[in-house]
Amino acid sequence: MAYYPHTPQERDDMLAAIGAADIETLFADIPARLRNPQLNLPPALSEMETLADLRELAEDNQHAGRSALFLGAGAYNHYTPQIVDALIQRGEFLTAYTPYQPEVSQGTLQAVFEWQSMVCALTGMDVANASHYDGATALAEAVIMGNEHFRGARRKVVLSPTLHPHARGVVHTYTQGLGLSIVGEDLPPDVAPPDLADLVDDQTMLLAVAYPNFLGQIDDLQGLADRVHARGALLVVMADPLALGLLTPPAALGADIVCGEGQSLGLPLSFGGPYLGFFATRKSLVRKMAGRVVGETHDRQGRRGFVLTLATREQHIRRERASSNICTNQGLMALAATIYLSTLGKHGLRQVAELCWHKSHYAAHLIGALPGFRVVAQRPFLKEFVVACPRPVAEVNDFLLYQRNIIGGYDLGQDYPALKNHMLLCVTETNTRAQIDDLVGALSELS
Amino acid sequence: MLEPLIYDLSRPGRQGVTLPACDVPPTPLPDGLARTTLDLPEVDQLTVVRHFTRLSQLNMGIDTHMYPLGSCTMKYNPRVNETAARLPGLAAAHPLQDPETVQGSLALMFALQEWLADIGGFAGVSLQPAAGAQGELTGVLMMRAYHLDRGDTQRTKMLIPNSAHGTNPATANMAGLDVVEIPSDPRGNVDLAALKALCDDTIVGLMITNPNTLGLFEEHVEEVVAAVHACGGLVYGDGANMNAIVGKVRPGDLGFDVLHYNLHKTFSTPHGGGGPGSGPVGVSARLTDFLPGPLVARVQDQGETQPPHFSLVTPPKSIGRMKAFWGNFGVLVRAYAYIRANGPDGLRGNSEYAVLNANYLRAKLEDVYKLPYDRVCKHEFVVEGVWADAPGVHALDIAKRLVDYGFHAPTNYFPLIVHEALMIEPTETETRETLDTFVDALRKIAEEAHTQPQLLKDAPHTAPLSRLDEIAAAKQLVLCCRPAALS
Numbered sequence: 001m002a003y004y005p006h007t008p009q010e011r012d013d014m015l016a017a018i019g020a021a022d023i024e025t026l027f028a029d030i031p032a033r034l035r036n037p038q039l040n041l042p043p044a045l046s047e048m049e050t051l052a053d054l055r056e057l058a059e060d061n062q063h064a065g066r067s068a069l070f071l072g073a074g075a076y077n078h079y080t081p082q083i084v085d086a087l088i089q090r091g092e093f094l095t096a097y098t099p100y101q102p103e104v105s106q107g108t109l110q111a112v113f114e115w116q117s118m119v120c121a122l123t124g125m126d127v128a129n130a131s132h133y134d135g136a137t138a139l140a141e142a143v144i145m146g147n148e149h150f151r152g153a154r155r156k157v158v159l160s161p162t163l164h165p166h167a168r169g170v171v172h173t174y175t176q177g178l179g180l181s182i183v184g185e186d187l188p189p190d191v192a193p194p195d196l197a198d199l200v201d202d203q204t205m206l207l208a209v210a211y212p213n214f215l216g217q218i219d220d221l222q223g224l225a226d227r228v229h230a231r232g233a234l235l236v237v238m239a240d241p242l243a244l245g246l247l248t249p250p251a252a253l254g255a256d257i258v259c260g261e262g263q264s265l266g267l268p269l270s271f272g273g274p275y276l277g278f279f280a281t282r283k284s285l286v287r288k289m290a291g292r293v294v295g296e297t298h299d300r301q302g303r304r305g306f307v308l309t310l311a312t313r314e315q316h317i318r319r320e321r322a323s324s325n326i327c328t329n330q331g332l333m334a335l336a337a338t339i340y341l342s343t344l345g346k347h348g349l350r351q352v353a354e355l356c357w358h359k360s361h362y363a364a365h366l367i368g369a370l371p372g373f374r375v376v377a378q379r380p381f382l383k384e385f386v387v388a389c390p391r392p393v394a395e396v397n398d399f400l401l402y403q404r405n406i407i408g409g410y411d412l413g414q415d416y417p418a419l420k421n422h423m424l425l426c427v428t429e430t431n432t433r434a435q436i437d438d439l440v441g442a443l444s445e446l447s
Numbered sequence: 448m449l450e451p452l453i454y455d456l457s458r459p460g461r462q463g464v465t466l467p468a469c470d471v472p473p474t475p476l477p478d479g480l481a482r483t484t485l486d487l488p489e490v491d492q493l494t495v496v497r498h499f500t501r502l503s504q505l506n507m508g509i510d511t512h513m514y515p516l517g518s519c520t521m522k523y524n525p526r527v528n529e530t531a532a533r534l535p536g537l538a539a540a541h542p543l544q545d546p547e548t549v550q551g552s553l554a555l556m557f558a559l560q561e562w563l564a565d566i567g568g569f570a571g572v573s574l575q576p577a578a579g580a581q582g583e584l585t586g587v588l589m590m591r592a593y594h595l596d597r598g599d600t601q602r603t604k605m606l607i608p609n610s611a612h613g614t615n616p617a618t619a620n621m622a623g624l625d626v627v628e629i630p631s632d633p634r635g636n637v638d639l640a641a642l643k644a645l646c647d648d649t650i651v652g653l654m655i656t657n658p659n660t661l662g663l664f665e666e667h668v669e670e671v672v673a674a675v676h677a678c679g680g681l682v683y684g685d686g687a688n689m690n691a692i693v694g695k696v697r698p699g700d701l702g703f704d705v706l707h708y709n710l711h712k713t714f715s716t717p718h719g720g721g722g723p724g725s726g727p728v729g730v731s732a733r734l735t736d737f738l739p740g741p742l743v744a745r746v747q748d749q750g751e752t753q754p755p756h757f758s759l760v761t762p763p764k765s766i767g768r769m770k771a772f773w774g775n776f777g778v779l780v781r782a783y784a785y786i787r788a789n790g791p792d793g794l795r796g797n798s799e800y801a802v803l804n805a806n807y808l809r810a811k812l813e814d815v816y817k818l819p820y821d822r823v824c825k826h827e828f829v830v831e832g833v834w835a836d837a838p839g840v841h842a843l844d845i846a847k848r849l850v851d852y853g854f855h856a857p858t859n860y861f862p863l864i865v866h867e868a869l870m871i872e873p874t875e876t877e878t879r880e881t882l883d884t885f886v887d888a889l890r891k892i893a894e895e896a897h898t899q900p901q902l903l904k905d906a907p908h909t910a911p912l913s914r915l916d917e918i919a920a921a922k923q924l925v926l927c928c929r930p931a932a933l934s
Contacts, residue, residue, distance in 0.1 A: 091510025272772025
């Protein structure tokens with residue numbers, strides 16, 4: 001099933017209009033010996049067969065629609081109101097490009113402006129951008145922004161060990177050519193924020209922490225910003241925006257940059273993407289922020305409208321002086337999150353966060369009472385918590401899946417040697433009491 | 448005001464969806480943890496639906512209009528691909544599940560890696576990059592790592608033609624490299640003599656777009672590649688313009704060492720008003736060890752009687768991961784469905800008809816619009832949107848006037864080497880009738896430019912808004928409709 005409409009007659013008429021004998025004439029500038037290579041791809045399928053092929057692949061997956069899911073670790077199973085997907089499939093949103101022509105792109109532009117406004121509301125920050133590829137790349141862009149802010153005068157970055165391991169990995173990948181020194185990650189995973197602040201010195205550009213952290217805990221960040229700012233450095237908070245429906249906003253804790261993964265705002269798990277990086281900062285730092293930004297203006301009749309703005313920061317203007325190359329971002333995902341937040345509203349988002357709170361604590365309370373299991377939590381947690389298990393996590397998960405049709409938690413031993421046999425469990429509003437009770441019952445058999 | 452802001456539609460006490468009652472005993476929240484205010488709107492469901500439906504109606508999209516935006520490949524985005532990406536087995540699988548339980552996702556990714564490698568003529572492919580620009584960064588970091596791994600530490604320069612997308616030099620800068628610009632020759636090719644003069648043991652390599660941003664196939668491409676390779680450099684291919692050459696020539700066969708594919712251009716996944724995209728990279732054999740990880744590998748030890756089995760592996764000298772998890776998987780599903788439906792002949796046909804459509808427009812317009820590089824083009828071409836005898840009319844005016852005729856504007860003022868550039872890319876999915884209507888519109892606009900120039904300068908007349916004040920936007924900087932709520 002190819003989608004071009006040409007009939008043989010139309011093709012020939014068009015070639016005649018061009019003055020070309022045949023299609024190959026149009027490709028004569030390609031070296032002849034390399035032209036028209038044999039491709040070893042499977043033959044074409046009709047639409048019906050294409051879909052059947054994909055259904056077969058989809059059937060080979062276990063997924064949250066078939067099993068109770070207690071796995072989070074950066075990707076969360078939340079309920080999405082049906083209107084979100086229906087609205088983002090409007091062809092005028094789905095099939096538009098980046099809004100370079102504002103007169104015919106006001107829908108996209110106003111939606112991005114509303115998204116930026118909601119990110120500011122959640123984080124408490126002054127300004128936000130259109131989006132990044134995901135939370136991990138948003139953190140990497142925060143580090144690059146720190147580097148730009150100090151114009152190379154400070155080269156040290158302090159990363160909390162409880163930032164998402166993938167996000168820390170992406171920071172290393174992105175900055176490998178910039179000659180930075182990245183410290184803090186090998187501290188124990190239960191390190192308290194003040195101990196991280198001890199690493200901040202006059203050469204440090206920024207300290208980045210997670211809120212809640214990768215282990216699900218809500219660290220006490222009070223006073224941290226003062227210590228970081230006393231050294232002249234920036235505080236970056238990587239937050240779960242759904243948690244911000246309930247928690248004190250990072251701006252109130254003195255953050256200079258707030259970024260994170262927006263998948264929890266109504267985006268499907270989709271095996272890891274497309275997700276949604278969000279990014280917010282202080283107004284005084286806006287010209288160092290990467291990414292597309294929409295601003296309000298007016299047309300020639302004085303009517304309110306929106307445009308892409310601050311383009312002089314970007315690659316198509318600055319070229320080799322640009323510190324980020326981002327252009328295409330996650331526009332449709334930001335639209336989905338905007339519709340999600342509009343639908344839930346201020347009370348609905350808090351309700352979701354509170355349901356996560358109550359259900360995860362209910363689960364932790366019961367699991368902590370099982371012989372052999374122990375809940376490890378020095379601090380309050382919202383939807384994820386650490387459980388020390390009596391046997392290897394892989395063994396626990398195999399039992400849960402193959403005996404009880406439950407997808408268990410994340411094996412923390414992969415990232416933290418000190419947390420061998422420790423599992424990160426996630427409970428959201430989608431997990432019913434019956435599912436939690438089943439999980440507890442299954443674990444009790446492993447005690 | 449076309450449509451109020453969602454905040455202006457808010458009324459205290461409304462909510463667009465209800466949530467289940469809490470079915471577990473509650474746990475009290477500790478003091479000091481929770482925020483006291485949250486400035487999100489409160490809106491009923493129908494109002495949300497109408498608001499975003501009305502916003503959508505203020506957009507042009509491929510589904511409503513021809514969208515000849517050069518370099519962006521705005522072809523039809525098949526709806527079956529949307530259905531595929533939403534199949535529960537694919538949309539509800541968690542990325543950190545045991546690989547044993549997501550063999551369907553891994554099989555799909557493995558097939559796509561193999562197919563893209565075959566299409567590009569490469570030894571390996573990573574599906575991880577989330578967009579073309581991220582694919583560029585991936586490729587350039589691999590080139591850098593390759594030289595460092597060989598102890599070739601004095602290579603710090605990246606050669607980039609002056610016709611390149613801005614992302615190319617920005618990417619080199621992100622990787623900590625110095626950019627050296629190469630001029631173009633009178634036929635729109637890389638200036639070969641200038642290139643050769645710069646090729647020495649201080650260059651990491653060359654970033655080249657082929658066909659280039661003029662829509663022209665590089666006439667000396669093999670000599671260009673040979674010159675870079677001869678001094679130990681590597682060649683990066685920007686695949687933004689791949690829609691011209693799928694099945695016609697493989698960049699790997701031309702000697703390219705890295706190329707990023709734009710799945711949201713060549714392979715029909717929708718642009719979504721600014722993403723999500725997907726920018727996989729293909730590499731020659733000497734770079735496979737440096738690919739970002741993890742990749743999907745087929746486990747070989749099962750014998751022929753067992754179905755194939757897939758796992759995630761990270762290459763030995765990997766530059767690291769480019770994003771969390773494995774890539775923009777939902778976009779990969781759509782590209783997989785597209786390649787599967789088209790087959791090899793369909794893909795080749797797409798490129799042939801994309802090039803036919805572009806040359807047809809070029810032939811029908813070249814007597815009215817000046818073509819600075821007048822030769823057979825590939826999937827797009829660039830004209831000058833200006834006439835000596837119509838002073839005061841600019842490319843921008845033509846672009847805006849096209850809206851009144853029912854077309855999205857072409858890319859304008861790029862590439863920078865063409866004066867008042869209009870870059871037109873029709874793609875293969877437009878019918879001949881639509882192309883003819885587009886030609887009529889552009890010819891009529893050329894006439895208007897001479898007889899009624901004000902009509903162009905005031906355009907668009909039929910869009911939801913007239914021209915917007917971009918200078919005021921950058922000066923006053925209103926990026927958010929609410930004062931920040933700090934408590």
